[in-house]
Amino acid sequence: MKLDAKIPAGNLADKWTEHKVHLKLVNPANKRKYHIIVVGTGLAGASASASLGELGYNVSTFCFQDSGRRAHSIAAQGGINAAKNYQNDGDSIFRLFYDTVKGGDFRAREGNVHRLAELSVNIIDQSVALGVPFAREYGGYLDNRSFGGAQVSRTFYARGQTGQQLLLGAYSAMSRQAALGTVKMYERYEMLDLVVIDGIARGIVTRNMITGKIESFTADAVVLATGGYGNVYYLSTNAKGSNATAIWRAHKKGALFANPCFVQIHPTCIPVSGDHQSKLTLMSESLRNDGRVWVPKQKGDTRKPEDVPEEERDYFLERKYPSFGNLVPRDVASRNSKMVCDEGRGVGKSKQAVYLDFRDSIKRLGKAKIEERYGNLFQMYEQITDENPYITPMRIYPAIHYTMGGLWVDYDLMSNVPGLFVLGEANFSDHGANRLGASALMQGLADGYFVIPNTMGGYLGSGGIEKVTIEHPAFKDAEAKVKQQISQLLSINGKHSVDHYHKALGKIMWDRVGMARDAEGLNKAIADIKALREDFWKNVKVLGSGEELNQSLEKAGRVIDFLELGELLAKDALHRNESCGGHFRAEYQTEENEARRDDENFSYAAAWEYTGENNEPVMHKEQLTFENIQLASRSYK
Amino acid sequence: MNLTLHIWRQKNSQDSGKFVTYQAKDVLEDMSFLEMMDVLNEELIAKGQEPVAFDHDCREGICGSCSLYINGRAHGPKQGITACQLHMRSFKDGDTIYIEPWRARAFPVIKDLIVDRTAFDRITRAGGYISARIGSAQDANAILIDHDTAESAMDAAACIGCGACVAACKNASAMLFVSAKISHLSQLPQGKPEREARALGMIAQMDKEGFGACTNTGACEAECPKEIKITHIARLNREYLRASVK
Ligand SMILES: Cc1cc2nc3c(=O)[nH]c(=O)nc-3n(C[C@H](O)[C@H](O)[C@H](O)COP(=O)(O)OP(=O)(O)OC[C@H]3O[C@@H](n4cnc5c(N)ncnc54)[C@H](O)[C@@H]3O)c2cc1C
Ligand code: FES
Numbered sequence: 001m002k003l004d005a006k007i008p009a010g011n012l013a014d015k016w017t018e019h020k021v022h023l024k025l026v027n028p029a030n031k032r033k034y035h036i037i038v039v040g041t042g043l044a045g046a047s048a049s050a051s052l053g054e055l056g057y058n059v060s061t062f063c064f065q066d067s068g069r070r071a072h073s074i075a076a077q078g079g080i081n082a083a084k085n086y087q088n089d090g091d092s093i094f095r096l097f098y099d100t101v102k103g104g105d106f107r108a109r110e111g112n113v114h115r116l117a118e119l120s121v122n123i124i125d126q127s128v129a130l131g132v133p134f135a136r137e138y139g140g141y142l143d144n145r146s147f148g149g150a151q152v153s154r155t156f157y158a159r160g161q162t163g164q165q166l167l168l169g170a171y172s173a174m175s176r177q178a179a180l181g182t183v184k185m186y187e188r189y190e191m192l193d194l195v196v197i198d199g200i201a202r203g204i205v206t207r208n209m210i211t212g213k214i215e216s217f218t219a220d221a222v223v224l225a226t227g228g229y230g231n232v233y234y235l236s237t238n239a240k241g242s243n244a245t246a247i248w249r250a251h252k253k254g255a256l257f258a259n260p261c262f263v264q265i266h267p268t269c270i271p272v273s274g275d276h277q278s279k280l281t282l283m284s285e286s287l288r289n290d291g292r293v294w295v296p297k298q299k300g301d302t303r304k305p306e307d308v309p310e311e312e313r314d315y316f317l318e319r320k321y322p323s324f325g326n327l328v329p330r331d332v333a334s335r336n337s338k339m340v341c342d343e344g345r346g347v348g349k350s351k352q353a354v355y356l357d358f359r360d361s362i363k364r365l366g367k368a369k370i371e372e373r374y375g376n377l378f379q380m381y382e383q384i385t386d387e388n389p390y391i392t393p394m395r396i397y398p399a400i401h402y403t404m405g406g407l408w409v410d411y412d413l414m415s416n417v418p419g420l421f422v423l424g425e426a427n428f429s430d431h432g433a434n435r436l437g438a439s440a441l442m443q444g445l446a447d448g449y450f451v452i453p454n455t456m457g458g459y460l461g462s463g464g465i466e467k468v469t470i471e472h473p474a475f476k477d478a479e480a481k482v483k484q485q486i487s488q489l490l491s492i493n494g495k496h497s498v499d500h501y502h503k504a505l506g507k508i509m510w511d512r513v514g515m516a517r518d519a520e521g522l523n524k525a526i527a528d529i530k531a532l533r534e535d536f537w538k539n540v541k542v543l544g545s546g547e548e549l550n551q552s553l554e555k556a557g558r559v560i561d562f563l564e565l566g567e568l569l570a571k572d573a574l575h576r577n578e579s580c581g582g583h584f585r586a587e588y589q590t591e592e593n594e595a596r597r598d599d600e601n602f603s604y605a606a607a608w609e610y611t612g613e614n615n616e617p618v619m620h621k622e623q624l625t626f627e628n629i630q631l632a633s634r635s636y637k
Numbered sequence: 638m639n640l641t642l643h644i645w646r647q648k649n650s651q652d653s654g655k656f657v658t659y660q661a662k663d664v665l666e667d668m669s670f671l672e673m674m675d676v677l678n679e680e681l682i683a684k685g686q687e688p689v690a691f692d693h694d695c696r697e698g699i700c701g702s703c704s705l706y707i708n709g710r711a712h713g714p715k716q717g718i719t720a721c722q723l724h725m726r727s728f729k730d731g732d733t734i735y736i737e738p739w740r741a742r743a744f745p746v747i748k749d750l751i752v753d754r755t756a757f758d759r760i761t762r763a764g765g766y767i768s769a770r771i772g773s774a775q776d777a778n779a780i781l782i783d784h785d786t787a788e789s790a791m792d793a794a795a796c797i798g799c800g801a802c803v804a805a806c807k808n809a810s811a812m813l814f815v816s817a818k819i820s821h822l823s824q825l826p827q828g829k830p831e832r833e834a835r836a837l838g839m840i841a842q843m844d845k846e847g848f849g850a851c852t853n854t855g856a857c858e859a860e861c862p863k864e865i866k867i868t869h870i871a872r873l874n875r876e877y878l879r880a881s882v883k
Contacts, residue, residue, distance in 0.1 A: 051771045066692065067758050069798055070700040086778065128777040129769035131822050133791040140781030158791060164699055165794060172766035179762040187755060210747055239694040273667040278675055279696050380697065383722050384669075449771050497682045499675070543687050548649060549748045551690055552682070 003256075003607060003622045006410045007111035012628045013093075016115045019411070020454050024461030031056035032182075034460050037204055037219040039191045039246055041068030043163070043441055044424025045225030046170035047448025052223075053177030055453055060217060061174065062186045062206060064241060064554075069171045072227050072239040073444065076163020077377070078284040079145060079155035080441040082120040087144055091152040093117045098629060100439060103149040103329055104404070104432020105581035105597060106631050107262070107605070109624060111411060112429050116439075119446040124156055126449055130169035134158050147437035148285055149329035149636075155438045160284055160376045166441055170448070190554065193478045194222065194250040194420065201250075201420035202468050205478045207486075209554065212547040214479050214486075216470040220460060221419045223452065224250060225444075228403035228425035230263065232562045232569065233514070234506020236400035237269060237282040243558040244565050247407050247426050255415040256607035256620060258428035259405035260565065261573035264435055264582045265515055266401035267293075267333035270384055270394075271353040280399040281384060283356070283377055285437040288326045290361035290370065291394070293317050293333070295354050299344040305355055305393050316340055324636040331434045331582045331595075332636060334398035338515050339593065341397075348395045357393035398515060402440060404431040404582065405572075408607040408622070412455035413447060416607075419459065423447035428605065433581025486546045489556045494539030498555045501536045505529065505559070505566055513570045518586040522574040526567055533563040568608060568617060575619065578602045599631050638664050638730035642677070644689055645737045647746050654746065656735070666726040670713065671696060671703065673725055690749040698722040698862060701797035704804070705750060706737040711801035711860040719799065719862040739800050741809035743847045754800050756846040757814060764838030765818045767828050780826050793821035795863045802857035802865075808849030813857040815839050816873035817865050823876055833880035840877055 008019040026034065034057050038049045041063040049061040063071060083096040096117040101108055124142070128134065134156050135143040144153040158165040177183040186206070193205040195216070203218040229244035230236040251257045268283045294315045296308050316336055318325045326333075337354045340346065347353050362370050367390060371378070378389050385395070406428040413421050413429070424444040431439065468475075512525035536559070544550040579588040579595035580602070588596045604621040611618055640661040647654030659681075664673050671693055678688035694702040698719040705720040707713035712720045715727055728734065736750065744752040782790075794817070802813035819836055822828030828835075851870060858867040 047771075054771055065694060065700075065702065066754055067701075067798065069758075069761075070694055070702050072695070072700075074700045074797075075695045075697060084777070122772070122774070124777045125774035126769070126771060128780075129767065129774035129827055131767045131790075131794075131825050131828050133782075133787050133794050133821070133825065134777075136782055136784045136787040138784045140783045141778050158794075161699065161795065164797075165791075168794065172761065173769075173771065175758065175762045176766045176768060185758070187758070239700060240696060241694045274665060276665065276668050276672045276676055278669070278672050281697050380722070383718060383724065386724075386726060453771070497679055499679060541682060543682060543685065549690060549751065552688060 001416070001609065001620050003408070003416070003620050004410065005109060005622055006412065007109065008411065012110060012114050015111050016118060023454055023458035026457050026461045028056055032058050034058060034220045035060065035218065036221050036223060036456065037062070037217055038223045038225060039204065040071065040225030040227065040424070040426070041171065041174070042071035042073035042225060042227055042424060043167055043170055043444030044448045045071070045223070046167065046174045047445050048223055048225060048423055048452045049183050050170060050173035050177055051449050051453040052456060053174070053180070053182035056182065059177070059183045060186060061183055062189045062191055064188065064190045064209065066188055068174060068185060068187065069168060071167065072242050073167045073441070074164050075239060076441055077160045077282065078286040079147065079157035079162045079438045080123065080166060081147070081154050081438040082124045082156060082442065083117055083154060084121055084124060086142060087153045089152045091154050095152065096120060096154065099150050100430070100436060101432065101629055102634055103436040104434050105634055106432065106599070106603070106626065107259070107580055107624065108430055108432030110626060110628055115451070116430050116443055116446050119450045120442050122450060123442060123445045127166055127169050130173055132158060132165045132169045145286055146289055146327065148288065148327045148333070149436040157286070160374065163441060166445065170445065191246045192249065192482045192557065194253045195474050195478050196253045196417060197468055197472060197474045200418045200465070203475065205475070205482050207482070210549050212545070212550070214482055216475040216479055218468050218470055220465050221421060221456060223421045223423060224407070224426050225423040225448065226426045228406070229565060230400045230403050232505070232566050233400040233509045234502050235272065235277060235280050235510070237266060237280050240279060243561070245558050245561045247422070248561040248565050250407060250417070250420060252610050254417050254610070255420055256408040256609055257405070257568060258408035258605050258607040259572065260569040260608070261576060261583050262404035262433045262581060263400060264330060264402040264404060265334040265398045266330055267337055267398050268356060268396045269399035270381065271348060271350060271397040281380065282399070282401065283381060283394065283396060285330070287356060287374060287377060290373065291326065291356040291358050292360060293326055293337070293354055293356055295340045295345040295347060305347070305357070314340070314345070321636045328636045329434060329436060334515060335584060337398055353395040353397045355393040356396045358389060359393070362390065402435055404428065404433060404435055408605070412458060413451055414455065414459065419465070421452060421456070423452060433583055485557070486553065489540065489542045489553060490546060492538070492540050492542070494541050496539050497541060498552055498559050501532065501540060502555070502559045502562065504532055505563055508532070509566055513573055516584050516586050517573050519574060522570050525570045526574070529563060529567045529570065536560065536563060571617065572606055572608065575606065576602055597633065638725070638728065640664055640728065641733045643733070643735045646689070646749055649748055650745055664725050666724070668725045669696070669721060670705070670707070670723040670725065671721050690751050692751050693721055696721040699797060701799035704739050704752060704799055706739060706804055708735050711739070711804040712862050717862060717864050739804035741803045741848070743809065743811070744800060744803065756848070757798050757800065759846065760811070760815060760839050760842045761818065763842035764831070764835035767822060768831060769827065782825060786824055790821050790824045793817045793865065793869055796865055797863055799862065801860050801862060803848065805856040805860035806849065807854065807856065808852060810851045810857070811843050811848040812851040812870050812873065813861060813865055813867065815843050816869035819876055820869040820872045823872070832876060833883055836873070836876040836880045
């Protein structure tokens with residue numbers, strides 16, 4: 001299989017404009033004859049549904065929550081980047097492009113990232129027009145803050161609820177289309193399979209989560225905007241329902257899965273408090289604007305933080321990275337926190353935490369200012385830990401947060417299966433081996449508002465898509481397989497709950513495929529995951545029936561997909577004999593414990609092909625070329 | 638701590654439902670309320686009994702999925718938080734806790750503690766948006782919005798659509814939810830052109846869904862996890878009046 005990213009030729013800055021001129025168009029009267037399925041109502045799916053509906057396509061949109069507005073995007077806190085240069089601090093489209101490619105440790109495509117930076121400015125305009133109440137200065141102009149990996153202030157925000165406000169904007173635009181009848185909403189519907197006919201994506205099979213009914217839907221194109229797969233680690237900052245089922249099942253129907261091992265671990269999360277822990281809560285990266293990260297210089301120091309004198313504190317990020325300080329990118333901050341904990345200098349009961357201290361900024365700016373900036377986050381922290389961060393420094397530790405990997409797509413955001421488009425966190429396209437803060441919201445909305453309405457026309461306008469019905473054997477076959485899996489899950493009636501398996505998988509993943517990986521641990525993880533999967537099929541216990549609302553059954557389907565995806569993730573990590581971005585292989589580090597990238601051998605995206613159960617996946621390489629940026633070792637010192 | 642739980646169990650929308658009593662043992666203070674429920678569910682599964690169904694997703698107070706009526710209060714005893722943010726340190730050993738779904742005609746129970754809140758989506762479709770065609774927007778700083786107006790719109794926009802206001806109201810009125818959206822959009826210059834159609838459309842749909850009338854008891858404001866103020870209802874009434882006389 002030859003992977004062609006179809007990056008348009010020409011100048012970097014003109015590629016997208018040129019490409020749009022050459023894309024095929026669908027005439028307005030014909031648009032409503034095309035049926036497009038969008039799975040997902042997060043930023044990517046809601047914005048795609050709204051923009052495709054506005055163009056006049058006939059859109060059906062699915063989500064597993066009871067309302068499109070509850071998609072995981074709602075939880076994003078800190079902000080969204082855009083190269084507006086409203087601050088006059090030297091920002092530009094090129095600088096945002098450069099920061100993103102460098103932040104991604106040179107494992108993303110130049111063409112895609114430049115388009116993303118170009119579109120970033122339109123996103124802010126569009127969102128304001130839809131009523132997003134971004135923070136404003138007293139003069140009425142939009143305000144900005146700083147995020148990691150950048151030396152300019154380009155992050156737009158709505159208190160600590162930026163994702164909520166952007167999603168409500170996209171959801172309202174989608175709701176308007178629903179009222180007009182161009183978008184039909186299917187809530188509490190879970191996609192359980194992709195249907196491919198003659199090599200082309202032609203529809204999906206779903207389960208109605210209230211009645212249990214299995215249904216098929218045909219389409220002229222299918223758009224997956226189903227989010228990331230961070231919950232393969234069980235504990236993560238993702239919503240409990242976030243899952244990989246849609247993309248994993250599409251993968252098993254032929255879509256390539258690219259760079260699964262590129263997973264982001266966020267440095268500032270509230271540490272685990274016990275075995276009952278069900279998810280981890282993020283403390284936004286924006287806190288690192290004013291909080292200082294430290295641990296005691298001495299090992300095993302059990303003093304209260306306020307009793308540790310200044311000269312006995314190690315502000316390790318400021319010490320090691322003087323030019324970025326506490327605002328180094330996430331992968332760097334996370335790894336350094338882990339290192340000091342491994343040295344025995346961690347704090348708190350579990351010793352798996354570092355301090356994030358606001359003492360100095362409260363002294364400098366006053367408590368009121370800190371409260372205005374981070375009030376809701378401080379409250380959230382106190383709610384969970386029963387400690388007051390205005391007095392005692394926060395305790396934080398890294399946690400799984402975001403997945404850069406995902407289904408492989410070309411420049412048009414189409415997978416290798418024609419007619420299957422993948423948007424948002426579900427695809428692999430823009431963040432390379434590490435995503436910079438405030439860039440996921442940007443990507444989701446760029447994909448949905450501005451890329452897909454163009455590239456969808458390019459695909460449908462090229463014609464050649466014949467009508468199919470749900471009577472086609474491919475639909476019948478997919479339905480039968482879905483039903484068969486459900487009845488199998490319900491019939492095992494073994495000894496362990498679904499959560500038991502999910503937690504066990506999470507532990508393997510975190511211990512061996514987490515922040516630091518090595519060949520020995522990865523091989524062990526692969527064997528352990530296989531064994532766990534076998535045990536699942538023998539001993540899982542799923543009660544109730546398939547013809548009703550059944551949360552254990554829903555989880556079981558998702559966990560079995562995680563049990564397969566986890567193995568691929570570990571294999572991808574094992575094959576990549578270098579350290580880059582979120583992927584840190586202990587064997588490949590410099591003397592100063594920094595990541596050692598290997599551009600000569602690994603400057604490519606690894607796109608894996610599914611070849612059947614118990615068969616080894618086959619890797620296809622998309623070689624990355626850098627024409628506008630000089631490959632350099634990534635330094636934040 | 639050990640607790641006695643009385644939990645509403647209802648097989649489906651046709652079933653009449655009843656409270657079932659469970660003992661929760663060795664509950665830790667650091668657990669969230671939903672983690673306490675997770676532990677109970679694991680025990681039920683081990684005994685071969687069906688776990689309790691409840692809606693949840695983000696578990697950090699923003700998605701609006703969780704919807705538990707705990708000891709007679711929407712989202713439980715603490716002010717300004719959702720059930721998923723509630724921690725067991727708010728309870729003490731020996732406590733008895735009643736856990737019910739939202740109760741409202743417009744929110745029928747689907748199963749156990751899960752209700753159907755799609756009425757809120759239909760209300761939004763009836764005008765809870767600004768018609769700004771994608772791609773047509775001018776520069777974001779072209780229309781200035783003073784700091785206080787933006788903040789005040791944000792206060793209203795913070796609504797998570799959980800439905801606690803409806804559950805808390807003796808009339809099961811949805812006025813706080815509707816007013817939050819109207820207040821958010823009508824304060825912004827971008828939202829003004831459609832303000833009349835929006836107020837009329839959303840109110841008409843609200844009535845059609847079977848929500849009750851507002852009699853200003855203020856229970857919604859008291860129970861709102863985002864502390865949305867009842868003054869938005871006054872703004873809604875003004876918007877509605879303005880639209881009706883036009
Ligand atoms: C706590 C937190 C804070 C964050 N803060 C920021 C931030 O400040 N800035 C930033 O840029 N990024 C942030 N991120 C990252 C960002 O929020 C996500 O990457 C982004 O929102 C993903 O959007 P999405 O549209 O791709 O998917 P999602 O929002 O995850 O939506 C997925 C959708 O797919 C649906 N779905 C999934 N599977 C199925 C299925 N099988 N059948 C039917 N429907 C399905 C779901 O119902 C949902 O509607 C944050 C992430 C977290 C966890
Ligand atoms: S689960 Fe999201 S608000 Fe409670």
